[in-house]
Amino acid sequence: MNYDLILRSHRTLTPDGERPADVGIRDGVIAAVAGFQALAGDDVIDLGDCALLPGLVDTHVHVNEPGRTQWEGFDSATRAAAAGGVTTVIDMPLNAVPPTVDVQALHVKRAAAVEQCFVDVGFWGGAVPGNTAQLRPLHHQGVFGFKAFLIDSGVPEFPPLDPAGLEEALGAVDALFVLHAEDPSLVTAAHGEHFADFVASRPPRSERRAVAAVIEAAERTGARVHILHLAAADAIPLIAAARRDGVRITAETCPHYLVLDADQVPDGATQFKCCPPIRDRSHQDALWQALADGVIDCVVSDHSPCPPELKEGDFGTAWGGIASVQLGLPLMWTAAAERGHTLSDVVRWMAGNTADLVDLPGKGRIAVGADADLVAFDADAEFTVDATRLLHRHHVSPYDGQKLRGLVRDTWLRGRLAGVEPIGRLLRPGGGA
Known part of the structure; x- marks a missing residue:
């Protein structure tokens, strides 16, 4: 059998675990996964002890284009993703103008993205007050599901749903709903420079109460729901119990x-x-345990950058978002290894499970028939984050100066080096373009 490229590693991360293996690629697809040095061809890259991972699938990225491209854009966001071993991103519907809340806005979004993506990109739709009739047409046009807020989103063109609006949206279309779950009645205005005051203004019980409301609405409608960026330990038992009771609920953290x-x-x-x-x-420890137990399914970036001037001021006025699409893999590997988790665990949380969440069976796994989206990851290399060298649009990062373990050496998108040319495709559920 002829291959366009063979990648060989002593540490190949397959769905069955880590093992020495050759991966043969033909026409952008994985055509063979065989024993180490079992395949022959004209173009062989031997990675030695550098791990070979499936490309990560980041289902929570704010690209912000069009309309707020000064915050981020498809070019810069997807370059950063490729540099971080992320080969698929699903773009959130808000922060762009117009937000992706109707079919026309989706067309505008796709037109902005085409021919400037360095990785594959899909799109979430938005559920906001008054657009229930748009949900089914948007789903038919290929969005991966619908994002909704239960609290102010931070941008006026994407208002939150109240409980009645949430239930109406959940009942309008059989699709995945991904939800920012904080109860506004328990959140107070933040002021000043003290971080502890900001944390206290958005207490854990605000997440717990909002998650409980989502679960109740999902029980009544039978909808499939996903809790975004879970931070509070208090909500974890609710999710575990709901899943045992048959509620179609999943969750992520960052x-x-x-x-x-x-x-x-x-x-x-x-x-x-x-x-x-x-x-x-204490919350961090509980999140790690929930990942280990399978109560939390995914780890995603929630990449949400903005111009540096919007991060100035105090914790009441500064924009709330962290830009990290390029750093998620080494951040997770550094922390996971310290806690006794394996590289296979990290791959499951950031590639396999995220691909499954959004119905991309050809992504997030090293298996015959999957897209040849692959990452050479030097798991033992260490580096210090220099925010000025990150590829997202603005060099603001809480990780600046932090020493991390694990370095992305190369990323391939369908068998071609990613980050060199804008070869990314615009995706629909199932993997079609």
């Missing part, structure tokens, strides 16, 4: 909740602001 500790955030350091907030070590 590297910043698993790596950063609220007690170590300096006052005035607004680069650490995100919503829900980074919490203390």
Whole structure:
């Protein structure tokens, strides 16, 4: 059998675990996964002990184009993704103008993205007050599901749903709904430079109560729901119990909740602001345990950058978002290894499970028939984050100066080096373009 490219590694991360293997690629697809040195061809790259991973699938990225391209854009966001071993991103419907809340806006979004993506890109639709009639047409046009807020989103063109609006949206279309779950009645205005005051303004019970409301609505409608960026330990038992009761619910968390500790955030350091907030070590420990137990399914970036001037001021006025699409893999591997988790665990949380969440069976796995989206990851290399060298649009990062373990050496998208040319495709559920 002829191959366009063979990648060989002593540490190939397959769905069955880590093992020495050759991966043969033909026409952009994995054509063979065989024993080490079992395949022959004219173009062989021997990675030695550098691990070969499936490309990560990041289902929570704010690209912001069109309309707020000064915050981020498809060119810069997808270059950063490729540099971080992410080969598929699903773009959130808000922060762009217009937001993706109707079919026309989706067409505008796709037109903005075409021919400038360095990785494959799909799109979420938005569920907002008054657009229930748009949900089914949007789903038919290929969005991966619908994002909704239960609290103010931070941008006026994407308002939140109240409980009645949430239930109406869930009942309008059989699709995945991904939800920012904080209860606004329990959130107070934040002021000043003290990080502890900001954390206290968005308490864990606000997440717990909102998750409970989502579960109740899902029980009544039978809808499939997904809790975004879970930060509070208090909500974990609710999700576990709902799943045991047959509710179609999944959940994600983010590297910043698993790596950063609220007690170590300096006052005035607004680069650490995100919503829900980074919490203390007890919540972090519970999130890791929930990942290990399978109650939390996925780890995604929630990449949400903005111009540096919007991060200035205090914790009440600064934009809440962390830009990390390029750093998620080394952040997770550094922390996971310290806690006794394996590289296979990280791959499952950031590639296989995220691909399954959005119905992309050809992504997130090294298996025959899957897209040849692959990453050469030097798991033992160490480096210090230099925010000025990150490829997203603005060099603001809470990780600047942090020493991490694990370095992405190369990324391939369908067998071609990613990050060189804008060869990314615009995806629909199932993997079609």
